[in-house]
Structure formats: structure tokens, C-alpha cells
Amino acid sequence: MRIDINCAPLGLPGDATRDFTMRNFKHLLPVEFFSACLNHRLCSQIVTCYARSQISMGAQQHHMDANTTKLAFVSSDAPDAREAAERLIARYGQTDPSEAEVIVALGGDGFLLQTLRETMSTKKRVYGMNRGTVGFLMNPYLEEDLLERIDAAEPETIRPLEMEATQADGTVLTGLAINEVALWRQSYQTAKIKITVDGKVRLEELSCDGVMVATPAGSTAYNLSAQGPILPLDAPLLALTPVSPFRPRRWRGALLPDKSIVRFDILEADKRPVNASADHTEVKSVATVSVRESLHHTATLLFDPDHSWNERILSEQFRY
Secondary structure, eight states: OEEEEEOGGGTOSSOSEEEEEGGGHHHHSOHHHHHHHTTSHHHHHHHHHHHHHHHHHHHHHHHHHHTSOOEEEEEOSSHHHHHHHHHHHHHHOOOOTTTOSEEEEEEOHHHHHHHHHHTTTSOOEEEEEEOSSSOTTOBOOOOTTHHHHHHHOEEEEEOOEEEEEEETTSOEEEEEESSEEEEEESSSSOEEEEEEETTEEEEEEEEESEEEEEOTTTTTTHHHHTTOOOOOTTOSEEEEEEESOOBSTTOOOEEEETTOEEEEEEETTTTSOEEEEETTEEEOSEEEEEEEEOSSOOEEEEEOGGGOHHHHHHHHTTOO
């Protein structure tokens, strides 16, 4: 906004009319002129115009704020991740995670899984940017146009696995897993495990180093390392995959409907102790473990349209 001010009636030297920018008129006007304005009707004109400009700017800012996605930036302890969070907060601001609509997770896949567990069933969306190593679950790290990228991102809603593990003393512990629920031998002794699916025994005795149930989201992690199948993200399946099976030697696992309930019973548990984990939640010396897809918990990930999870999973299958 600009105002034409007639200086002549005030008896000031210089041009009769000066053109000033309202936002910084105090800095541009001569001291004598500003002092004279205090006792002149022109002062009210300046103040009125300035107030109107501030109201207009405030309304515009309120409109912008109302239409801006509320972001909360969280990071792992890695120096690169922390520095990235500081730069992004300085550029886009920071909302308390409890009030944010989108959590921007900066780190690697492990930190993203931690963030998903912490925001499980809160309806908050998580947008990961890679500041770790592999970053299979992450979007590329770019500081420019972040709000636009998030608005254009494609959501993927996933359901975790629920683990219920009973220890030898009868203690029952539970956990949620986005990737897999895994069992593995605790000592040099091979584990012996009975496998039951939906109430029917499918393997009376599996001698192995371990066994797992993996989600489609986790099928490219530990499951893939154990030669398990890669599952498309929208496949209604779970992968049941052994780790170094000894007997039956040729058994490579099974694909199960995602509504299946899998039970593992540890045979000779005193002689052949077994641990279990739901992602990072570990239970030692288990007697039985039940696994099923959660009916109540969900998590939502956001992916750039040109970097979708389904595309990455498909690409992984042609690398081997």
C-alpha cells in the first residue's frame, strides 16, 4: 500500500508531495516530518491506513494457516537426521506431534517403524524422508516444496501383526509388528517347533534356527533374507517362512490368508529354548506364540506418487 502525503502545509523543505510505503514509512520520513505528523490530521490517515493494511494481512495469514497442513518433524539420533530436522523446522515451522496432521520422520527404516508404532491408530499420517542407510520405506530427502509433496502423496494403510507370547512360567506378553513376528533359537541347540494354522496342525515338528510370520510390508526385510517371498502391499496374504530349516529339509514356508491365526508351540523348551519378537519387542524363553493380523490397529504411510511402495516392491522382485 502507498500513500501520497502533501508536505507543503507542514512547512517542511523538499518536494511538496512524497510517496511513502506504509510498512516502513517511519524509517523513510524525516524526523521533523514525523514529529509534525503527531499533531496533524494526517497522522490519523497514516494510522488508519496502516491498521487496515495489518487487518488485511492478518486475514490473509489466517486463511493461509487454515489451509496449511500441520506438520511435526521427528528425527533419529543420527547427526544427518537431526540437522535435517533443524533446517526443516526453520523453514516450515513445528507443530506439537499430538496436534499435527502429518508426522515427518527423518532417519532410516528402523526409525520409521518406531514412529509408526508410536502413532498407531491415531489417524496421523507419516511421511518418511531418508536420512539413514537403506531407506526402503522412505521417500527421497528434499527440502523444497515439502507441503506440495505431502499434499500429492499417496496413502498406504497397513495393519500390524499382533503377537501373544506365553513364557514358560505362564507370563503372557503382547506386541505389535509392522514387519514380522519372528522366533529363533536361544542356544546352540536347534529349535523344534509345532505349527498350527486356524486350529489345524500343519507341521508336527519343524527343526530350524527359527521361523516367522511376515506382513506384505515386512516381506522385503528379514523375510526376504530368509528366502521368503516378496508380497505386493495390497495382497491379502501373510508369509510363513522358516529360517535355516533342517527337517523337513525341503520345506520353504507357506503363503497364508491374512485372516489366519498362527500358533507356534515350542517342543523340548527346557532343552531347546526359543525367543520371540514383534519387530523390536522381544520376549525370552517362550512356550507358545500366537500371531494374527490386528483387527483394530492401523498405520498410514505417505509415498511420493513416483516412488510408491508397490512400485518398489515390484522392482525388488527383478533384482534377484
